[in-house]
Amino acid sequence: MTSILDADTILVVDVGSMTTRAILFDVVDGRYRFIAKGEASTTAIAPYRNIGEGVRIAIDRLQAITGRTLVDSAHSLIIPVSNDGSGVDRFAATISAGEPLNVVVVGLLEDVSTESARKLVQTTYSRILHAFSLNDRRKPENRLNLLLRTRPDLIVAAGGTNGGASQSVISLMESVGLACYLMPESVRPEILYVGNPSLADEIRSSLEGITRIHFAANIRPTLETEQLEAAQLALSRLYVDIKARNLPGVDDLKAWAGEGITPTASAFGRVVRFLSAFLSDKKGVLGLDAAASAITLVAAMQGESFQLVFPQLGLSEGVEKAADPITIDEVLRWTTSAVSAKAVREYLANKAIYPQTLPATTEEMDLEQAIARQAIQKAVQLARPIFANRIPALFEGCLPYFEPILATGGILTRASGPAQSALLLLDGLQPVGITTLVLDQNHIAPAVGAAAIYSPLLTAQVMDSNSFLNLGTMIAPVANVKTGQPILRVKASFEGGGETNVDLKQGALNVIPVPYGQTARLSLQPLHRADIGMGAPGRGGSLTVKGGALGVILDGRGRPLILPKDWQHRQELYMKWLWALGGQLT
Amino acid sequence: MSAPVTHFLPLTLIQRERVLPQPGKVFVRAGQSVGPMDVIAETSLNPEYQLLNIARILNLPVSRIDRYLQCQAGDQLAHGDVIAGPVGISNRLVRARKDSKVILAGDGQVLLEVFGKPFQLKAGLPGNVIDLIPDRGAVIETTGALIQAVWGNGLLDSGPLEVVGKKPDHSLSVQDLDISLRGTIVLAGLCQDVEALKMAVELPLRGLILGSLDVDLLPAASKLSFPVVLIEGFGERPMNPIVYKLLSTNNRRDVALNAEVWDRYTGKRPEIILPLPAPGNTSAPRETGEFSSETMVRILKAPYAGRIGIIQSLKGTIPFPGGLRSPSAEIRFEDGDRVVLPLANLEMIA
Numbered sequence: 001m002t003s004i005l006d007a008d009t010i011l012v013v014d015v016g017s018m019t020t021r022a023i024l025f026d027v028v029d030g031r032y033r034f035i036a037k038g039e040a041s042t043t044a045i046a047p048y049r050n051i052g053e054g055v056r057i058a059i060d061r062l063q064a065i066t067g068r069t070l071v072d073s074a075h076s077l078i079i080p081v082s083n084d085g086s087g088v089d090r091f092a093a094t095i096s097a098g099e100p101l102n103v104v105v106v107g108l109l110e111d112v113s114t115e116s117a118r119k120l121v122q123t124t125y126s127r128i129l130h131a132f133s134l135n136d137r138r139k140p141e142n143r144l145n146l147l148l149r150t151r152p153d154l155i156v157a158a159g160g161t162n163g164g165a166s167q168s169v170i171s172l173m174e175s176v177g178l179a180c181y182l183m184p185e186s187v188r189p190e191i192l193y194v195g196n197p198s199l200a201d202e203i204r205s206s207l208e209g210i211t212r213i214h215f216a217a218n219i220r221p222t223l224e225t226e227q228l229e230a231a232q233l234a235l236s237r238l239y240v241d242i243k244a245r246n247l248p249g250v251d252d253l254k255a256w257a258g259e260g261i262t263p264t265a266s267a268f269g270r271v272v273r274f275l276s277a278f279l280s281d282k283k284g285v286l287g288l289d290a291a292a293s294a295i296t297l298v299a300a301m302q303g304e305s306f307q308l309v310f311p312q313l314g315l316s317e318g319v320e321k322a323a324d325p326i327t328i329d330e331v332l333r334w335t336t337s338a339v340s341a342k343a344v345r346e347y348l349a350n351k352a353i354y355p356q357t358l359p360a361t362t363e364e365m366d367l368e369q370a371i372a373r374q375a376i377q378k379a380v381q382l383a384r385p386i387f388a389n390r391i392p393a394l395f396e397g398c399l400p401y402f403e404p405i406l407a408t409g410g411i412l413t414r415a416s417g418p419a420q421s422a423l424l425l426l427d428g429l430q431p432v433g434i435t436t437l438v439l440d441q442n443h444i445a446p447a448v449g450a451a452a453i454y455s456p457l458l459t460a461q462v463m464d465s466n467s468f469l470n471l472g473t474m475i476a477p478v479a480n481v482k483t484g485q486p487i488l489r490v491k492a493s494f495e496g497g498g499e500t501n502v503d504l505k506q507g508a509l510n511v512i513p514v515p516y517g518q519t520a521r522l523s524l525q526p527l528h529r530a531d532i533g534m535g536a537p538g539r540g541g542s543l544t545v546k547g548g549a550l551g552v553i554l555d556g557r558g559r560p561l562i563l564p565k566d567w568q569h570r571q572e573l574y575m576k577w578l579w580a581l582g583g584q585l586t
Numbered sequence: 587m588s589a590p591v592t593h594f595l596p597l598t599l600i601q602r603e604r605v606l607p608q609p610g611k612v613f614v615r616a617g618q619s620v621g622p623m624d625v626i627a628e629t630s631l632n633p634e635y636q637l638l639n640i641a642r643i644l645n646l647p648v649s650r651i652d653r654y655l656q657c658q659a660g661d662q663l664a665h666g667d668v669i670a671g672p673v674g675i676s677n678r679l680v681r682a683r684k685d686s687k688v689i690l691a692g693d694g695q696v697l698l699e700v701f702g703k704p705f706q707l708k709a710g711l712p713g714n715v716i717d718l719i720p721d722r723g724a725v726i727e728t729t730g731a732l733i734q735a736v737w738g739n740g741l742l743d744s745g746p747l748e749v750v751g752k753k754p755d756h757s758l759s760v761q762d763l764d765i766s767l768r769g770t771i772v773l774a775g776l777c778q779d780v781e782a783l784k785m786a787v788e789l790p791l792r793g794l795i796l797g798s799l800d801v802d803l804l805p806a807a808s809k810l811s812f813p814v815v816l817i818e819g820f821g822e823r824p825m826n827p828i829v830y831k832l833l834s835t836n837n838r839r840d841v842a843l844n845a846e847v848w849d850r851y852t853g854k855r856p857e858i859i860l861p862l863p864a865p866g867n868t869s870a871p872r873e874t875g876e877f878s879s880e881t882m883v884r885i886l887k888a889p890y891a892g893r894i895g896i897i898q899s900l901k902g903t904i905p906f907p908g909g910l911r912s913p914s915a916e917i918r919f920e921d922g923d924r925v926v927l928p929l930a931n932l933e934m935i936a
Contacts, residue, residue, distance in 0.1 A: 041588060046853020047873035057588075098851070141637040149632050178697075182635065182689065184608045346801040349820040353736045353848070354886045356590075358910055358930045361888060365908025416909025 008032075009081055010454060011062075011070060011088040012447035013055050013253065014264060015095045017293035018042055018316055018356055019410075020054035022062040023447040024070075024088075025458055032461040034444055038062030041356070044097040044247055051097060051249035077256050092260035092450035093253045094267040095243055096293040100125040100311040104152040104189070106132045106176060108159035108168055113195065116219045116226050117158040119386060120194065122308050123232045124239045124263050125294055126154075134159075134168055140175065147179040152189045153242050155180075156235075160196025162221045169196055173203050180211045190238055194219045194231045214238060228306070236266045260453055265289070265296040267449035269307040272406060274452060274459045277303035279404075284391035286402035288429065289445070290372055290409030292316030292355070295379040299387045299400070306390055308383045313375040315368070315411050316355040326374050333563055334370035334427070336571040337363050358414070365414075369424055372411040376428025395478050398432045398559050401533055405431060406468070408440035418549040419581035422471045423574070432478055432559055433533025434543070437471040470548035472514070475504075476555040479530035483507035487530040487556055491523040503527075504554040509577045513551040519544050522552065550581055587900075587913060589875045589934040592884065594828045595732045597862055599870045601716070605723035606707050607631065614724050616717065620709040622744040622842035622859075627723050631705035636686070640670045641694030643680050648694035657696070661688040669696055710742055710844045711859045729864035731836065732871070733829055735795075735815035738845030738856030739808050745792035747841045747860075749773045749834045754797060755824035758782045767791060771843050773833050775824045780806055787811060793843040795833065795858060797825030797892070813845030815856040823892040826884065828935070836860050875934040877915060885917070887931040894935060895919045901926055 010025045020042045024035040038061030043054035056075055063070055069086035071077055078087025103126045107114030110133040121128055129150045132143055155176055160169040173193070180188050188211040193203055200215050207213045216234035220226055240261050244250040254261050262270075272287035277300075279285065287298035287307075294311040313326070328341045347367055351357065359365040380399055391400035407425055415421040421439055444467060452459045479487040488504040492512045502510055514520045521544050529537040545552055557577075564570050610629025614620060641651045656668045663669065663682040671679035686698040713728030748770040750762040758774035763785045771793035777783065778800040786794060787810060794814045799807055801820040817829050824830075841860050848855040853873075875881070881897045895917040904926065905911050912928035919925075 043588075045850040047591070049851065049853065139637075141635055144635055144637065148635070178690075182699075187608060342801065346821045349801050349804060350887075350891075353819055354933075355850075356930055357887050358912055358928050359887075359908055360906040360910055360912070360928050360931060362908045364888060365910065414910050420909060 008090060008455060009088045010090045010092065010451045010458065012450045013058065013093045014447050015042055015051050015055065015093065015097045016264065016291060017097050017314070020051065020058045021443060021447070022055070022058040023444050024062055024066060025451055025462065032455065032458040033465055034442060034462050034467040036062060036065045037442060037444065038065060042097050049248060051247060052252055055249065055253065090454045091256045092453065093257045094262055094264040094446045094450045095240065095250060096125055096264040096291065098243060098247045100127050101153045101239060101242060102127055102129050102150070103154045103156060104130050104132070104147060104150060106155060106157045106172060108134045108165060108172065110135055112223060113158035113220050116228065117156045117194065120219055120228050120231050120235060121156055123228070124235055124265060125309055125311050127311065134172060144175065144179055148182060151183070151187055154238060155189050155191045157191060157193050158195045158219055160199065161223060162196065162218055163198060164196055166196060166199055169199055170202060173207065177207045177210055180207070190214065190242060192216065192234060192238060236263050239263045260450065262450055264446045265294070265307055265309045267446040268296055268408070269298045269305050270449035270452055271445050271459060272298040273300045273303060273305035274456065275406065275463065276300035276305065278460055283401050283403040286405045288376065288405065288407045288409070290315060290376055290407070290411050292410060295375055297379055297383045299391050299402070301391055306386070308386060310379050310382065313379050315372055315375060326378055330374045331370050334373045335366055335567055336574045337366050338567055339363065339367060368411065373424060373428045377430070380429060395432060395531070395559065398478070399429055401433050402431065402435055404436035404438050405429065406438045406440065406445065408443060408445045412439060413441055413443065418469065418471050419578050422550055422553060422581060423577060426474065426555055427561060430559055430561055431474060432476050434473065434475050436473050439469040439471050441469045442467055470546065472548040472550035472553050473545040474553045474555055475524065475532060476559065477504070477526055477530035477532045478559050479506055479528055481506050481528045486527045488532065488554065489525040489527060490554065492552065493521045495519045502554065504556040506556050506558065508556045509580050510554040511551050511580055511582065512554070514545060514547040516547045518547040520552070553581065587877050587929055589877045589881070589932070591873055591875050591934045591936050593732050593734045593871050594832060594935055595871055596832055597729065597864055597868065598732050599727065599729055599864070599868045600711065600732050600859060601725055601727045601870055602711055603719070603723065603725050604707055604710055605719055606705070609721040612718060612721065612723060614715045616715055618715045620715060620726060621712050622709055622742065624709045625706045626709050627707040628704040630702070634700040634702055635689070636698040636700055638669065638680060638696045638698065639694065640680055640696055644670060644673045644678055646673060651694045652692070655691055657688045658691050659688050663688065663698070708742060711842045712861045728859065728861055729868050730862040731832055731860035733817070733832065733858040735817050735856035735858065736819055736848065737816040738847055739810060739814045740845060740847050741813040742844040742846065743792045743813050744840060744842040745769055745771045746838050747771050747773060747833065747836060749837045751775060754827060754830035758796070760785045763789060765789065771795060771841055776822060777803060778822070783807065783810065795843065798823035813843045815843065815845045815858065818892040826892055826894050828894060833858070871936055875936060877929055877932065877934065882935040883917065883932040884935055885927060885931060886933060890925060890927070893919060898924060
């Protein structure tokens, strides 16, 4: 048996926009385990204006919980573990605190390099303020003035295939250089060049004295191919570098973590990617982080992943802007209490003033969950066309086929129980076919991803432990029948003996409880040509499922999910559905 | 647990750093006395640039244009000054359309920086300059009452305070506003009537202090020509009794109203300052605090939003209706009622 003290102890600090977490992993009985976490409010905002205070408090709380000493009297991290067992062997950090990066995208062709650059920028916490292309109809001086007024943190420049266009790329970069030159030195943006690589030297020599320029592999090496991975990595590093300059305290974390500091979304992406490689299935794995700072969706397949970060849909800082990407009417279609459009506007306006506040009444929780459902759905809607090129979709207009779905985020763990969390996920994502819902109940998924750079084994072993909550296996048939018609016949044979038969009707939500530690063999027979993703409409089959918090969730409510227009009827339905899932509407 | 702090103070030392968003010229000196509307620094924040394609305008090849250029980088041009020409028998000229500076000239093109209205940084409060921040601004100090608001429309002004209505929940109406209020800063409990805002513009007022504002009036309030601040937020929340009493007992006194937008990262937020003389040992208020028993707090969320109470005891993590589990505190109100609320929904009043 491996002792705790001589094994690799890894501390990860996750600095979110609202909460800072210090998370400890260690080896117990020869396997990595999540040991404990300490939490504190993030101190990026005034009066602290330095994330260091939140980090210090979170680590102090972790020390109090575990009884282990991790920092010395000067609050410096003890690395490596000393003979008396104090300290850690490794340290990593993730960050999403502070404002998203303000980015301007420039490219040659709007539908080619500019579009790819947009996708690249969406892989981290950023706002695209403007996009310029060669075919832009605005006058050069108007583009120049716009760029100067915008004052971006970063300009991402793309254009030219490998060995392709050169003169037009050079003139594009000259105009970017001119704009940077005209800005006061203290506010000049960083530039990330991801275009034709044969021009790198020329671009470097013309821009180097003006501002900091970084290079990554061409994101459009040919007109037909798009390669974002290398540029994504460079953008992640730049995000941390820019944060280190703009957000006091990040530099100290960098000093502790070295290369082990990443944007939270990238660390979360790494976990999802790892899961997909580990499962080595033909289906993709989906990660959802419904956080205060942003909604992040990660799609991964056979070890390759793509992430999209939507700060404008962040459930605390972005939510006040919900009137832009999300309409009030869209939020209202999810509420289960009598709430007016004006009340939603008022709620959002006050939430913008105090984003750290929490819903402590049934009505406010209902409203926050309605906003979350719509924000998740909006994120899926925005991501669907991008994911569709990578992950096969069962049905047009539906979420591609993912198995499993890993979800994290405060709105999910603040729910009154697994039933409410599962329902929120089902409504927001509206998955189809057969999948497993896994909830990161401890908010450790990004930390697991961050720690993976030191020990890929940690990811597999922690994911395999009980740190993550298996909500259950979901089966959502898609059928073109009237409400009340049977669409799926399920026979469940339990490992410990016994059998259950369920006929799922269109519009219904049923559960077959399969307790933790048990398995059940399911025999699935779609009716009325319902499609459960087994190859063709009406085709069924058998599968073995593991027990979870809820069991097997049979979601026959249809895709897309259409809810009644009046809130009283919705409330009745939600009570019924939550009851079916073993929870209740609080 | 650390607590966010809001100040409602009858007398305190107030020091505010006022800085330009980018380097510029600072006009004040240490020890100088300033008024809230005095310009203390300025910078050219968003200059306009004009890119003139001289070759195209004069219809000449780029290779021949340099000999016709009448200016070079660094030259200051006045409106009408010749940039290039004369060319041809009609003596074609390119002239400066506005006062400007030549940034680049060559390859048939000229880039001009057009002088616009500079961004002027005002003092924002009456007081003395106690420190200079080179090329950026100054630190200004005063003593007086300090009231921090939660929302502002980005403007600032100063003037005599006029309290309308006799209660903190008085809703501002057109009938409250007449010509006698022109040039004053009006205080009312709340505002739910867009006509009252229109009347306030017509008079015009110099500022408006409200407990709360109907959320549908937010777009109108954002565009008003004078500063507006909210003490409580949006909805029908009366002004809290501490602020109402503090301000209503200073009716007709001059107030400085800085309705700057609350920036959580820098800590800059809308404020009302009533300059008052103070004894020499007056100190600045604390900016950080801890929730503990007997701490005065304001409740930030429904159903008690805006009410002020005292923490009776800290309660640990407990469940709330709706499913939330959060560290909490028992709050005692002035009328004796007690409620348990999440700490996240409280702020310390100091």
